[in-house]
Amino acid sequence: MRSMAAAITDSPTASQSLHRFVNASPWEWQPVRDELRRWVAARTRPKAWTVGIAVVPKRGDQSCGVHRRFVPDLGRTINCQVGMGQFLATGRSQVPVDWRLHLPSEWSEDRLRRRTRIPEAVQPLPAWAQMLDLADALAADGSPALPLVADLRDCAEPDRLLHGLRHRGHDFALTVPGTLPVLPSVTAHPCGSGMDPAVSPVSARRFLETEGELLRSVIGTSHLHPSRPTRVVTGLIRLPRGPQPQRFYRLFAEVPREGERPTTAWLTTLVHLSMEELLELASLPGTTPRALRRLEGSFGFQDFEGRSYPGWHRHVTLVSAACCYQELSDIDPTGLAGTVSAAPLLRAPRQAAGLRV
Template sequence: MRSLAAAITDSPTASQSLHRFVNASPWEWEPVRGQLRRWVEERTRPKAWTIGVAVVPKRGDQSCGVHRRFVPALGRTINCQVGIGQFLATSRGPIPVDWRLHLPGEWSEEKLRRRTRIPEAVHPVPAWAQVLDLADTMAADASPPLPLVVDLREYTEPDRLLLGLRQRARDFVVAVPDSLAVQLPGAVRPSGPAADRSASPISARRFLETEGELLRSVLGTSHLRPSGLTRVVTGLVRLPRGPQPQRFYRLFAEVPREGDQPTALWLTTLVHLSLEELLELASLPATIPRALRRLEGSFGLQDFEGRSYPGWHRHVTLVSAACGFQELSEVDPAGLPGTVPPARLIRAPRRPAQLPA
């Protein structure tokens, strides 16, 4: 806050005013995010959206949503907040447009909720439910329907998220566990002792090994994937449970070279797309870690100094808006260079803190 305030004024109280603007002022963040999403969509025509999980280390236990969590990237358990971000996949890279703060079960305690100003309508829910909430918010905002591209293997109860997307008739390209139950495309539901054995579900990995078609696909140049040749195994399947039981889905995976680890299995509703297009979409989650590092290093994602639920949401909203502005301010809605100059980072010389005598 002090660095931001010092960039525009010498006032010794400016940083405190800026802190109050983020943490205590009453402005609503949802309309700002809706406008940000529409602004990004107009300038980039994104093809999909994906999810980024931001882990924010915390020293104490007073910040909203803070809890103990094992972080694989650090190899240890830390105190942290966890933010679930919605990113639009654009030609400029992923841009954040919406967020949810993950609240573990202990944050249902009334004392904690009052202290951090958690709204009555907000309750601890699993991460998969928050992803569905992000999808619902996008639909309610009248945004163009975009497929969700995400690795479900990173979630507990991935079948719950998959079922929620199917119930909402949302398109998706998702990495699924090897054990996901699928049915052959010609299978029918069992209706008695004489039912066709082909109706029995098998695992997704087993399906590709025994029924998948091996293809050699030529990939064009892409900002997400290098050009070259790759082998792909694929096939159409049905899902045995849930809504629309007769719908076809495409299951596919790259075939690893000898000695390599098995690759992820991807399931999609977009059966009309080419494998080249599907593989490019499937590469989107790999772009998120770098985007999160940039939000942390260049835009202060981890630098919120308050402890409240509203303050956290206003902070990540401003971080997202700053990122989107710097990436896209020179692009007009037609996708052509505009007249607005690109955003510049203003750096002020460091000043000693002006403390009262």
Template sequence: MSSLPPTSADAPVPPDQFPGFVDRVFAHLQRADQRRWGHAYLLGLLTTPGKKTVRRLAAAVTDSPTASQSLQQFVNSSPWEWEPVRHEVARWAEERLRPRAWTIATTVLPKRGDHSCGVHRRFVPRLGQTVNCQVGVGLFLSDGGSAVSVDWRLHLPARWMLPHLRQQVRIPDDIRPQPVWSDAFDMVDRLRRHAGVTPLPLVADLRDGRRAGDLVRLLARQRNDFVVAVSADFPVLPLNAAGRAPYSPTAPGIRHGLPSAGVVRAGSVVGGCLRGTHLNAGAPADLVHLTAAATPGVRERRVYRLFTDRRRPSVVWITNMVRHRAAELSSLVGCWTGTADAVRDLRQDFGLLDFEGRSYPGWHHYMTLVAAAHAYRTLLGSPPRSPARELEPVPA
């Protein structure tokens, strides 16, 4: 590894953990200048207060007049693969965090103009207005108290598949528009198959998605445990809706013999819970089938469980973990709640909203660096400091 970029002459030498972290996550980069500028960019994200523009990041780590151009090229033009970096961050984070769940979070990234990849007009209920934005879908590792992001997807509306727009922002030929649930499944599947981390239950909020059932079916088919928030009108079939004897697992807190004869809304099945008694307060949950994807009203054979949690009593959750105790399911819901705090930290302290480029590879490079910086700070505490050495300009 080449010498570290400098700040002021009186800055202390960084702790040993940071060089080791950088060497590990960028180990697959073959070029020394790529590893060097990756080191500088991470250091800038960790030590630059406020807005994370390229100029401010460069000024925080070096006096070189060409550093900002080199950092910008490293993110927007340099042809390095981001997925191996993310998988290494995931392995590194798993060793320190001891996660209990994988969680999904969707975040709106407001943008000016319409030239950045994936930008579109979107109504945001939290803001109560339509905004010009990108939408990022993140996969996190969570232990219930802390969460770190290990993968990201950029939501691409259909118009970005037009040939001239694809070429303009360098969208790869194999990328197609996908709903949020599909992005979520793809990230989970790739993390499980390629990163070598331990599979964990997935916790996600898909209340705004129209096809949450597709993700539920795919996860169940892969035998991946999950706890997914769905809309109150999500269609289900109570367990004895087809005249069958009710399912009777040995787990506590399950009601038998649901008196329904057809497809109902998930919110009505757990209606008693929605009125003020919730799963982790000892109320019963409800067992259901999903309707068959091709034939509405026809049940599928798998059994799922609906419940609510007292921390968010209006949210209906569905899970395939039908034999787990109420406290375990409530704890997983807590992992999802903690992920919202991680997204807030990424926005406020790590530049999640500050990407200045327009390209698809640039967005993924930047999100990878932001995720790595956040993981380092979350799991190792205080930020590193730069030694007082010169960073020689690296030719573009």
């Protein structure tokens, strides 16, 4: 706040006013994000939306949603906030347009909720339910229907997210655990009365190894690497439980070398797409960490000094708007006609490595 204020005025109270605008003023952030999402979609051709998990280290325990969490990238357990971001994947870039703040179960306590001004309607939710909430927000504002592309291998209860997305009519291409139970597509009861009870589910990994079709020399195209030939094993499956009538999904994975086991398994509703198109979608989550690092390094995502739930949401909304504007300026400055030209990014002096308050 101090760096931003100093860039535009000599007033000694400007930084305090900016801080109050974020932390204490009453403006609603969700309508701003809905408009931001429409604004980006109108100026780009997003192919999908992805999910980014942002971990914000915290030294104390006063900030909304702060909890102890093991962070694999750091190799240790820290105090932190965790935000789940919705990114629109537009060609070679991803831009943030919506957020959810993860609230652990202990944040159901009235004392903590009053102190950090958590709205009564907001309750702790598991990650899969927050992803559904982001998907519903995307559909509710009239944005183009886009598939969710994300990695669910570390997500608890991934089958609940899969059924929730399909029940709502949201398409997806998701990395799933190799242990996910699936049924071959030919297991329907011959009388049309549903699934054959004599057929037992198998794991996604076993299905690909024993019943998948091996496709050779598929051209895989990603946003980080040029086109390259690859082997893919794939097949149509159903899920053991879910809405009736049962529906088909495509399960697929790359096979590194002849005779080796398939790698990461993907599950998608987009059975009509070519394997080349599916591999391109599957590459999108690989660019999400880079988008998160840009938010942290260039736009101050981790630098919010307030502790309230509304303040956090307003902060990440403004950070997202700044990032989207800069990203679109880099892609096509002529597409921002009628707006002020993009100024150089304002960067506060970097703090020494360590946890932020």
